[in-house]
Amino acid sequence: GQQLNQSPQSMFIQEGEDVSMNCTSSSIFNTWLWYKQDPGEGPVLLIALYKAGELTSNGRLTAQFGITRKDSFLNISASIPSDVGIYFCAGGLTNAGKSTFGDGTTLTVKP
Amino acid sequence: AAGVIQSPRHLIKEKRETATLKCYPIPRHDTVYWYQQGPGQDPQFLISFYEKMQSDKGSIPDRFSAQQFSDYHSELNMSSLELGDSALYFCASSPQGNYGYTFGSGTRLTVV
Numbered sequence: 001g002q003q004l005n006q007s008p009q010s011m012f013i014q015e016g017e018d019v020s021m022n023c024t025s026s027s028i029f030n031t032w033l034w035y036k037q038d039p040g041e042g043p044v045l046l047i048a049l050y051k052a053g054e055l056t057s058n059g060r061l062t063a064q065f066g067i068t069r070k071d072s073f074l075n076i077s078a079s080i081p082s083d084v085g086i087y088f089c090a091g092g093l094t095n096a097g098k099s100t101f102g103d104g105t106t107l108t109v110k111p
Numbered sequence: 112a113a114g115v116i117q118s119p120r121h122l123i124k125e126k127r128e129t130a131t132l133k134c135y136p137i138p139r140h141d142t143v144y145w146y147q148q149g150p151g152q153d154p155q156f157l158i159s160f161y162e163k164m165q166s167d168k169g170s171i172p173d174r175f176s177a178q179q180f181s182d183y184h185s186e187l188n189m190s191s192l193e194l195g196d197s198a199l200y201f202c203a204s205s206p207q208g209n210y211g212y213t214f215g216s217g218t219r220l221t222v223v
Binding site: 033040044088098100101102103 | 115142144152153154155156159161166167169199201203211212213214215216217219
């Protein structure tokens with residue numbers, strides 16, 4: 001089936017630093033989504049991307065839908081301690097309700 | 112704002128027992144999804160429903176079944192539980208065609 005590869009698997013950064021993570025797939029998606037998950041909680045949608053090339057921001061977060069439709073990246077600027085968590089990308093296809101999740105990037109922010 | 116409600120939050124069952132997980136979607140969301148997340152794993156899609164009909168099926172074991180009721184709530188029924196079924200089970204809902212789901216807080220199932 002479709003697989004999404006996220007990198008890096010984990011990141012340890014200082015508070016205030018910028019973060020960049022990406023997601024690649026061997027197949028195309030029509031939708032790219034970025035979620036954040038805190039321990040023991042459900043993933044929370046951060047940004048949804050619906051068009052190839054689309055660049056969308058949500059506060060300190062910026063994400064882009066790759067032109068090839070096989071990749072996406074998420075940037076976090078000026079990280080703060082509450083950014084800690086696992087970030088998942090997910091890809092969706094038209095007429096298929098499910099999203100396929102990447103394997104996650106674990107972010108640790110040192111104060 | 113109302114969120115996706117899942118119950119119970121925690122469930123402990125013995126092997127070979129049966130479990131029922133419930134999900135109450137956000138009002139006016141007509142699509143419900145179930146995901147399973149093992150320890151340290153990404154969420155794996157199990158099954159989805161749109162307007163009370165199954166709309167997509169993923170890696171759901173035959174021992175599991177699910178349905179969506181007339182009030183749009185959904186139940187995941189799991190029989191002959193195995194140790195490997197221990198996981199977080201998430202329900203998510205969305206309006207049809209919107210991939211930006213809202214997830215519930217999950218049910219942590221432990222099979223002993």
